[in-house]
Each structure stands twice: as structure tokens, then as C-alpha cells.
Amino acid sequence: MQRYFMNTLYEQLGGTAAVEAAVDIFYRKVLSDHRISHFFEGVDMDHQIAKQKAFLTMAFGGPVHYTGQDMRRGHAHLVQRGLNDSHFDAVVELLGQSLSELNVAPGLIAQVAAIAESTRADVLNR
Amino acid sequence: MPVIDWEGQQVQLAAGESVLDGLLRIGADVAHSCRAGVCQSCLLKASSGQPGMASQAGLKAAWIEQSCFLACVCYPAGDLAVETPGAGVRSSAELIGMSWLSPTVLRVILQPEAPPVHRAGQYLTLFRDDGLARSYSIASLADEGKIELHVRIVPDGRMSSWLAQLASPGITVGIQGPAGNCFYTTGAPDQPLLLAATGTGLAPLYGIVREALEQGHCGPIWLYHGAANSEGLYLQAELEALAATHPNLRYRPVLRDRNGSITDFIINTHPQLKGWRGFICGNPDFVNSLKKRVFLSGMASREIHSDAFVPAPPSS
Ligand SMILES: Cc1cc2nc3c(=O)[nH]c(=O)nc-3n(C[C@H](O)[C@H](O)[C@H](O)COP(=O)(O)OP(=O)(O)OC[C@H]3O[C@@H](n4cnc5c(N)ncnc54)[C@H](O)[C@@H]3O)c2cc1C
Ligand code: HEM
Ligand code: HEM
Ligand code: FES
Numbered sequence: 092m093q094r095y096f097m098n099t100l101y102e103q104l105g106g107t108a109a110v111e112a113a114v115d116i117f118y119r120k121v122l123s124d125h126r127i128s129h130f131f132e133g134v135d136m137d138h139q140i141a142k143q144k145a146f147l148t149m150a151f152g153g154p155v156h157y158t159g160q161d162m163r164r165g166h167a168h169l170v171q172r173g174l175n176d177s178h179f180d181a182v183v184e185l186l187g188q189s190l191s192e193l194n195v196a197p198g199l200i201a202q203v204a205a206i207a208e209s210t211r212a213d214v215l216n217r
Numbered sequence: 218m219p220v221i222d223w224e225g226q227q228v229q230l231a232a233g234e235s236v237l238d239g240l241l242r243i244g245a246d247v248a249h250s251c252r253a254g255v256c257q258s259c260l261l262k263a264s265s266g267q268p269g270m271a272s273q274a275g276l277k278a279a280w281i282e283q284s285c286f287l288a289c290v291c292y293p294a295g296d297l298a299v300e301t302p303g304a305g306v307r308s309s310a311e312l313i314g315m316s317w318l319s320p321t322v323l324r325v326i327l328q329p330e331a332p333p334v335h336r337a338g339q340y341l342t343l344f345r346d347d348g349l350a351r352s353y354s355i356a357s358l359a360d361e362g363k364i365e366l367h368v369r370i371v372p373d374g375r376m377s378s379w380l381a382q383l384a385s386p387g388i389t390v391g392i393q394g395p396a397g398n399c400f401y402t403t404g405a406p407d408q409p410l411l412l413a414a415t416g417t418g419l420a421p422l423y424g425i426v427r428e429a430l431e432q433g434h435c436g437p438i439w440l441y442h443g444a445a446n447s448e449g450l451y452l453q454a455e456l457e458a459l460a461a462t463h464p465n466l467r468y469r470p471v472l473r474d475r476n477g478s479i480t481d482f483i484i485n486t487h488p489q490l491k492g493w494r495g496f497i498c499g500n501p502d503f504v505n506s507l508k509k510r511v512f513l514s515g516m517a518s519r520e521i522h523s524d525a526f527v528p529a530p531p532s533s
Binding site for chain 2 (some may be wrong): 112
């Protein structure tokens with residue numbers, strides 16, 4: 092993840108509190124979307140939100156600590172339960188919707204989508 | 218795999234084995250309960266080596282500085298020497314009173330050796346002489362000078378049945394804590410508050426609601442207490458009296474046999490929770506499902522405080 096890009100996104104969102112709000116908006120969409128919400132049954136909400144926030148906040152300022160290998164391991168059990176391209180597309184769509192609700196510029200949203208896209212093979216364990 | 222040293226005894230961890238499981242395998246006498254990183258019963262101290270950040274999540278800063286960690290969620294990268302945490306972490310208290318709040322809920326009053334420093338709603342871990350440890354939420358305010366717990370009697374429950382049948386005032390127990398983030402904070406006196414509990418989840422909320430009122434909270438406070446039927450309620454008269462003298466407090470018992478699901482009942486009453494703060498305690502399934510529902514109804518994740526009363530797994 093390019094540091095330059097993340098700083099820009101962070102600024103556009105407007106700081107840490109706004110990143111928190113962005114994660115809430117995104118995660119609320121994920122949990123209410125019937126195409127994908129079943130993957131999140133029983134996942135502890137606190138841990139998930141805390142990790143996402145810590146990650147996003149960290150990613151804006153510091154080095155990124157996870158690898159493609161982590162992404163593979165983190166989703167392997169979901170792929171066994173049927174996680175596929177359609178679910179991945181749904182998540183990218185919701186991420187884009189969240190950012191546009193927060194008035195992030197379209198060009199930047201396209202870059203976020205491209206970054207998410209770059210994880211597809213790892214998330215789907217291909 | 219890493220080697221763990223415990224009082225001169227060594228054990229090499231198997232792949233995927235936690236420090237707690239490794240120590241129990243060699244017969245070490247390490248207190249534990251939930252085995253899920255929630256109750257803090259299995260707190261140990263690393264005298265050398267790195268337990269890892271994941272095993273210190275949620276611990277207070279002073280304990281992390283002393284290299285304390287939770288053994289049940291500790292998968293260290295290298296060797297560790299570990300010991301029972303000493304003074305400064307554990308202390309003792311005298312059991313000075315016990316009375317029944319309902320046919321299944323015991324009120325336990327402790328006099329700690331040092332004046333209590335908790336925030337109402339936090340929990341502590343109670344240690345019996347033989348090392349059995351269980352966590353209980355604190356219903357009293359620190360300035361009341363004593364510690365009040367509400368213990369639901371679990372059939373054949375090791376700690377709760379012992380308290381009900383064998384313990385008597387005058388005995389000494391070990392205590393560790395306080396711990397947890399489920400407590401009232403000042404700074405937003407007119408924010409609407411949602412307090413929801415099942416069973417003895419009322420204990421922390423009984424502290425939190427009185428703390429909030431004492432601090433002059435003037436926004437609306439909704440207190441829901443869920444139970445299977447009217448026998449599961451307790452402190453009803455006290456809470457009704459509190460609501461009668463504080464017009465911003467609403468107290469609502471919710472009975473499954475009469476009102477249906479407590480989560481549905483609450484969300485139907487409050488479909489929009491944007492800007493609210495929530496405190497949710499008790500049965501883990503209830504806590505997790507209501508947390509998700511209030512979040513989806515607009516409550517910010519940062520405003521959701523909770524304690525799930527995760528029990529010890531059946532086998533241990
Ligand atoms: C943070 C925290 C705060 C807590 N606060 C309180 C509190 O304020 N008041 C309170 O009464 N309890 C509270 N608990 C629960 C408490 O720690 C014990 O788990 C409980 O008292 C049972 O312990 P026991 O030794 O009596 O039963 P155990 O000997 O541990 O249990 C006997 C058997 O019953 C099962 N069991 C025990 N409890 C349940 C349950 N609720 N549902 C299903 N099966 C169960 C066990 O798995 C076991 O098989 C809290 C737990 C946590 C983690
Ligand atoms: C640019 C996009 C994203 C990146 C780079 C990213 C990265 C991360 C990282 C690194 C963590 C883990 C942090 C840790 O373990 O400490 C994390 C947690 C998590 N992420 Fe994101 N994330 C992104 C978007 C998403 C999307 C689209 C989803 C899917 C809906 C998602 C779901 C999760 C979940 C569920 C967790 C926590 C899981 C748990 O409880 O262990 N993330 N994310
Ligand atoms: C943009 C792509 C995505 C990114 C960057 C991402 C990132 C992550 C990360 C980093 C974790 C944490 C792994 C760990 O802690 O070990 C995680 C977990 C998780 N992700 Fe993804 N994710 C993506 C897509 C998806 C999709 C498409 C789904 C399902 C629809 C999904 C569902 C989950 C779930 C349910 C977890 C938690 C697993 C568990 O704890 O059981 N993710 N994600
Ligand atoms: S936190 Fe380890 S046993 Fe509960």
C-alpha cells in the first residue's frame with residue numbers, strides 16, 4: 092500500500108475520528124447485506140472493528156504489517172464455506188459506496204478499489 | 218517450539234498449544250475459567266521472555282509494564298519463564314455479608330484490604346483458597362467503601378454453589394482487578410444512554426446507573442432487565458424507587474414469557490440509536506446479538522460498552 096496514497100485518503104476523510112466513522116459505515120453495510128452477511132455470523136464485532144480501525148489508522152501513517160500470506164490464512168476457512176468472486180465484488184462495491192457517502196473524490200475511490208482488487212487472489216486463496 | 222519454565226518445571230509447547238494448556242498438561246496449578254481471553258483469571262507474569270501483544274490485549278497499562286499476560290491466549294514466539302503475579306496485582310478481601318436478592322441470585326459483600334479503586338461496572342476476579350478463580354462484576358460505587366457482587370447460582374457451579382452453600386461471612390478470599398471498560402464516563406451529560414442486561418448482567422448496570430445519576434447525568438437513561446419470567450428479576454423495588462425520583466430514568470423489566478425476545482423488544486422501542494451510548498451485559502449470546510443490533514440501528518461502535526459473562530467451558 093503506497094504511503095502517499097493513504098495519506099491523501101486520510102486527509103480527505105478528515106482524521107482519525109472520521110476513519111472510525113468510515114469503518115462503522117462500511118461495516119454496517121457489510122453486516123446488513125444479505126449477499127455476504129452470513130460470513131460474519133459469530134465473528135466478534137469488537138475485534139473486527141478494532142482491528143479494522145487500528146489497521147486503517149496505522150496504514151495511513153505507518154508501515155503495513157500484513158502480507159498476502161496473512162490474507163490467505165485469514166480467509167481460507169471462508170473459501171471452504173463458499174467465498175467467491177461474487178462476494179468479493181459485493182465487498183468492493185460496499186467499500187466504494189461507503190467512501191462516496193463520505194464525499195471522497197471519485198479518483199481516489201477508484202484507487203482504493205484497485206488496492207482492494209490487488210488482494211483478490213489472496214483473499215480467494217487462488 | 219518454545220519452552221515454558223514454571224517454578225523450575227519445564228514444558229515444551231506443542232504446535233498451536235497455549236501457555237495455559239501446556240502448563241495444565243504438566244499438572245501445574247494455574248487458575249483459569251473462560252479460556253477465551255475474557256475473564257482474566259489466568260493472568261500470569263513473565264519473569265523473562267516476551268509473551269506477545271495478543272496475550273496482553275485489554276490489560277491495564279500497569280500490568281503490561283509488569284509483563285503480565287493472559288495464559289489462555291498466549292502463543293509466544295520464544296521461551297518464557299512465568300510465575301503467579303504477586304502483590305500489586307492480587308490482594309485479599311473479607312467476605313462480610315451475604316443475602317438473597319432472589320431465589321437464585323446471591324448478593325455478596327466484600328471488604329477489601331485496601332479501599333476500592335474501581336469504576337462501577339468493572340469486574341474483578343475472585344480466588345478461592347484452593348486457586349479456583351471466577352470473575353464477577355462490581356455493582357457498588359467506589360465511594361461506598363465495600364464491594365458488592367451479584368452471583369447467580371449455577372447448578373453444580375463450583376464457585377457459585379460454594380458461595381451459596383459453604384462460604385460464610387468472616388472468610389478471606391483473594392481478589393484481582395478491577396478490570397474492564399464497561400463503566401460510565403463523564404463529559405456528555407445529556408447523551409441518551411441504553412443500559413441492557415439479562416440475569417446478573419444487572420450487577421454492573423446497577424452500579425453504572427447509580428454512578429451516572431450521581432454524576433448528574435441529565436439525558437434520558439433507559440434500563441432494560443431481561444429474564445425468562447418474573448422470578449428472574451431482582452432489585453425491582455429499588456430500581457422503581459430510583460426511577461420515581463429521577464424523571465430521566467426509565468426502568469423496564471422484559472420477560473421472555475410475556476414480552477418475547479429482549480433484543481427485539483429493545484430495537485422495536487428504539488429503532489434509531491444514532492448518538493446514543495450503550496452498556497450491554499450478561500449472557501454472551503444476548504450481548505453479541507444486541508451489540509450487532511444496536512450497531513445496525515446507528516450506535517457508533519466506539520459508544521458500545523459490554524461485558525459478556527463467558528462461562529468456563531464444560532470440560533475444565
Ligand atoms: C467479565 C465477566 C463478568 C462476570 N460477572 C458475573 C456476575 O456479575 N455475576 C455472575 O453471576 N456471573 C458473572 N460472570 C460469570 C462467572 O464468572 C462464572 O462463570 C459463573 O459464576 C459460573 O461459575 P461456577 O464456578 O459457579 O460454575 P462452573 O463450575 O464454572 O460451571 C459449572 C457448569 O455449568 C456451565 N455453566 C456455567 N455458567 C453457565 C452459563 N451461564 N450458561 C451455560 N452454562 C454455564 C459450565 O460450562 C460448567 O459446565 C462473569 C463472567 C465474566 C467473564
Ligand atoms: C483496502 C482494503 C483493506 C485492507 C488493506 C484491510 C486490511 C486489514 C488488516 C491488515 C486487518 C488485520 C489487522 C490485524 O490483524 O491486526 C484487517 C482486519 C479485518 N478486515 Fe480489513 N482491510 C481492508 C478492507 C476490508 C474488507 C473489504 C473487508 C471485508 C468485508 C475486511 C474485513 C476485515 C475483517 C473482518 C477484519 C478482522 C477480522 C478478525 O476479527 O480477525 N477488510 N483488515
Ligand atoms: C478487499 C478485500 C478484503 C480484504 C483486504 C480483507 C481483509 C481481511 C483481513 C486482514 C482479515 C483478518 C485476518 C486475520 O485476522 O487473520 C479478514 C478477516 C475476515 N474477512 Fe476479509 N478481507 C477482504 C475481503 C473479504 C470478503 C469478500 C469477505 C466475505 C464476504 C471477507 C470476510 C472476512 C471475515 C468473515 C473475516 C473474519 C474471519 C474470522 O475471524 O473468522 N473478507 N479480512
Ligand atoms: S482470560 Fe484466560 S481463562 Fe479467562
